[in-house]
Amino acid sequence: MPNQTLLVRSLVELADNLVDDFDVVDVLSLLSDRCVHALGLTAAGVMLASPSGALQVIASSSDSMRTLELFQLQSDEGPCLEAYRTGEQVVNLDLAAEGSRWPRFAPRAAAEGFRSAHSFPMQLRRRTLGTLNLLRSEPGALGEADIVAAQALADIATIAIIQHQIVIDAQVLNNQLSAALNSRVVIEQAKGKVSQATGTDMDQAFRRLRNHARNHNLRLADLASRVAEGTLSPGSLDHLQPGN
Amino acid sequence: MASDRLLRILGLLGGRDGSGAARLCEVAAEVTGMSGAGVMLLADGRPQASVCTTDEVSSLIEEAQYTLGEGPCVDAHRLGEAVSEPDLAAAGGSRWAAFSRRACGGGARAVFGYPIRIGTVRLGALNLYRDRAGLLEDEEHANALVMADVAARAVLAAQAGAPPGALGINIEEDLYLWGAVHQAAGMVSVQLDIPVADALVRLRARAFVTDRLVSEVARDVVERRLHFDAGE
Numbered sequence: 001m002p003n004q005t006l007l008v009r010s011l012v013e014l015a016d017n018l019v020d021d022f023d024v025v026d027v028l029s030l031l032s033d034r035c036v037h038a039l040g041l042t043a044a045g046v047m048l049a050s051p052s053g054a055l056q057v058i059a060s061s062s063d064s065m066r067t068l069e070l071f072q073l074q075s076d077e078g079p080c081l082e083a084y085r086t087g088e089q090v091v092n093l094d095l096a097a098e099g100s101r102w103p104r105f106a107p108r109a110a111a112e113g114f115r116s117a118h119s120f121p122m123q124l125r126r127r128t129l130g131t132l133n134l135l136r137s138e139p140g141a142l143g144e145a146d147i148v149a150a151q152a153l154a155d156i157a158t159i160a161i162i163q164h165q166i167v168i169d170a171q172v173l174n175n176q177l178s179a180a181l182n183s184r185v186v187i188e189q190a191k192g193k194v195s196q197a198t199g200t201d202m203d204q205a206f207r208r209l210r211n212h213a214r215n216h217n218l219r220l221a222d223l224a225s226r227v228a229e230g231t232l233s234p235g236s237l238d239h240l241q242p243g244n
Numbered sequence: 245m246a247s248d249r250l251l252r253i254l255g256l257l258g259g260r261d262g263s264g265a266a267r268l269c270e271v272a273a274e275v276t277g278m279s280g281a282g283v284m285l286l287a288d289g290r291p292q293a294s295v296c297t298t299d300e301v302s303s304l305i306e307e308a309q310y311t312l313g314e315g316p317c318v319d320a321h322r323l324g325e326a327v328s329e330p331d332l333a334a335a336g337g338s339r340w341a342a343f344s345r346r347a348c349g350g351g352a353r354a355v356f357g358y359p360i361r362i363g364t365v366r367l368g369a370l371n372l373y374r375d376r377a378g379l380l381e382d383e384e385h386a387n388a389l390v391m392a393d394v395a396a397r398a399v400l401a402a403q404a405g406a407p408p409g410a411l412g413i414n415i416e417e418d419l420y421l422w423g424a425v426h427q428a429a430g431m432v433s434v435q436l437d438i439p440v441a442d443a444l445v446r447l448r449a450r451a452f453v454t455d456r457l458v459s460e461v462a463r464d465v466v467e468r469r470l471h472f473d474a475g476e
Contacts, residue, residue, distance in 0.1 A: 167363035170400055174365050177403045178287045180411045181421065188423045189440045192430020192466075202427055202466070221409060228430065228440050 002039050002149040010034035014156050024164050028059035031157045035134060036061045038153075039146050042114065042137040045069050046122075046157065047080050048130035055084055055130065064112050065135060071108055078105035083119035083131045089151065091118040092141040113137050120151050122158040129158055183221035190224035190234070197234040204240070212237040249390050257394070263417040264402070265296035268395055272370060273298050275387040276380060279352075282306050282371040283360065283395050286321040294420040295368075295399065301351050303420075305373055308346040310422055311451065311458040315343040316357030317369035324366065326388070327357040331377035346457070353377050358392040360399065367399055428462035435472045446472060 014031060028046040035044040043065035047055045055073060060066035072078030079090045079102075094116055098106045109117060118134040132154040134142075142150070187209070194205035213223045215238050226232040256271045265283065273281035282297035284306055291310040297303040309315035319327045319339075332344045332353055347355055354377050358370040370392045372380075380388060402412030411419065425447070433443035447465070450472075451458040464470035 163363065167365055170362040170365040170367075170396075173400045173403045174367055176406070176408070177285070177367075177399070177411070177415070178292065180403075180406070180409055181285065181287075181292050183409060184293075184411075184421055184423075185426050188421070188426035189430040189433075192427035192432075193434050193440075194430075195427070196431035196434035219409075230433075230439065234434065 002146050003037070006034075006038040007149050010038050010153070011156065014153070014160075022160070022164070024161060025058060027160050028157055029061075031132070031153055032059045032061040032065075035132070035150065035153055039134065039142070039150060040136075041134050043135045045133045046130060047073075047084070047133065048122075048161070049084065049128070055081065058130070065133075068105075068109055068112060068114075068135070069133065072105055075104040077102045079117040079119040080131045080133045083121050083133075084128055087121050087123060087126070087128045089118075089120055089147065091120075091147055093117045094139075109135070115139050116141070118142055118147075118150065120154040122154050122161070124158055124162055129161055132157065183224070186228045187220065187224040190227040193227055193234040194237065208237050208240055211240055249386060250394070253387065253390055253394060263296075264398065264414040265418045266298075268391075268398060269296040269298045269302075272372065272388070272391045272395070275391060276356075276372055276384045277374070278356075278372045278384075279375045280373055283368065283399075284309070284317045284371055285368040285399070286317065286366070289318070289322050291318065292368075292421075294422075295415060296418045297371075297420075301375075302371060302373060304350040305347050305352060305355060305371055306420075307422070307457060307459050308343050308350075309371075311425075311448075312340075312342050312346070314340045315347075316340075316355045317371050318357075320357030320359045320369040321366055324359050324361065326359070326385070328354075328379060329356070330354045330379045333377070347373070351375055354379075356380065356388070358388050360392050360396045362396050362400065367396055370395055422459055422462075424466050425459055425462040428465035431465055432472045436474055443472075 032044040043062045045060035045065045046058045048058045057069045072080050083090045095106050095110050114135045116136045120132040121128045122130045191202050191205040213220045227234050257267050269281045280298040280302035282302040283295040285292045294306045309317050316327045332348045352373040354374045356372040360368045402414035406412040429440050429444040433440045448458050451461045
């Protein structure tokens with residue numbers, strides 16, 4: 001059975017950390033530490049898939065956990081990789097009995113003092129983002145309640161990661177939008193300067209800017225910004241040829 | 245429940261003609277029981293552009309906020325939460341004296357701003373107004389929150405397809421940048437031989453002392469009815 005008080009406190013603490021501006025590694029490190037305490041484990045860690053699909057170790061509650069997770073990646077076998085590839089829970093694996101399933105990982109984990117391994121997929125709908133990995137040095141299986149609790153913690157972390165990615169994408173797009181709007185403003189300012197300096201209307205001022213940009217192989221926005229900032233005199237732009 | 249509301253709103257958006265931006269504003273006004281609506285983009289606490297408005301009053305509300313730098317959308321954007329002014333004409337006045345006078349004069353009686361954002365990323369605000377006093381009902385308020393969320397995703401989805409340095413096509417359709425203000429700033433900067441930013445300050449000062457919107461003063465400059473002289 002999970003320690004209910006610790007579990008509830010861990011869930012509240014995780015939710016508290018998912019404020020607007022959180023750090024994914026911090027939250028996943030917190031998740032690992034709290035899993036260890038609430039579920040009576042020895043070590044816990046989180047692996048996430050990179051955009052190319054390769055798993056990476058993101059957080060570990062201890063150095064030996066980190067070493068073992070890296071070892072799984074190198075030897076290309078182990079409970080984490082299996083949970084990631086199948087999208088299914090890999091729980092209550094007795095490391096002493098799984099020598100044929102994981103010929104390299106099982107003896108290595110046993111040598112580090114671990115007796116059982118458990119990995120939970122971090123999934124949104126059918127997509128697996130990574131795994132929550134738990135190790136225990138005492139014998140004995142995780143109960144049904146422990147398994148439910150561990151998957152719930154993994155699900156919270158999944159939502160946090162997805163939300164974080166959406167915000168990062170939104171920030172990039174919003175910056176692009178803002179920059180594009182600023183270029184528009186600067187082009188209007190440059191039109192005003194050319195129009196005043198040359199005694200022409202806005203349409204002609206715009207054609208003159210565009211014509212000069214083409215003649216000199218400049219981006220219109222860059223030319224406009226030089227005119228607006230005053231590093232290029234509005235009267236010095238190329239004259240329009242008849243028909244332009 | 246929340247997803248039922250979203251589905252109903254997406255259904256309304258899909259089931260009518262017009263540009264994406266125009267439909268967004270029309271549906272926003274409809275599901276919130278408002279006289280009109282608009283979507284404004286803001287950056288660094290200031291209005292940057294109008295994506296759409298349903299009518300002249302909502303355009304005026306955005307223009308007043310653009311030129312005065314105050315109002316429900318500016319506050320909603322800055323605070324990151326919904327802002328309501330259910331009675332612009334109430335005794336004691338509202339928190340935005342200059343804006344309220346303009347908005348009332350144009351025919352608005354109650355104004356509301358809802359932040360358009362995703363997480364910490366603030367894109368702008370949904371501008372709502374009604375020609376009579378009163379708050380939004382709970383149902384209307386819930387719809388306004390969903391509309392603001394839909395607007396955020398629509399703006400970003402439109403921008404996601406744009407080449408670098410350009411605007412998304414669906415944003416561009418009805419975009420209004422108050423271009424005349426920037427053209428006038430460029431003209432005044434040549435007239436007075438000062439930087440464009442200073443010229444904009446001069447335009448705003450002129451608007452203030454003559455009790456007009458800077459966009460109105462700018463139109464006079466662009467149409468060459470008003471010229472700034474260095475001696476002034």
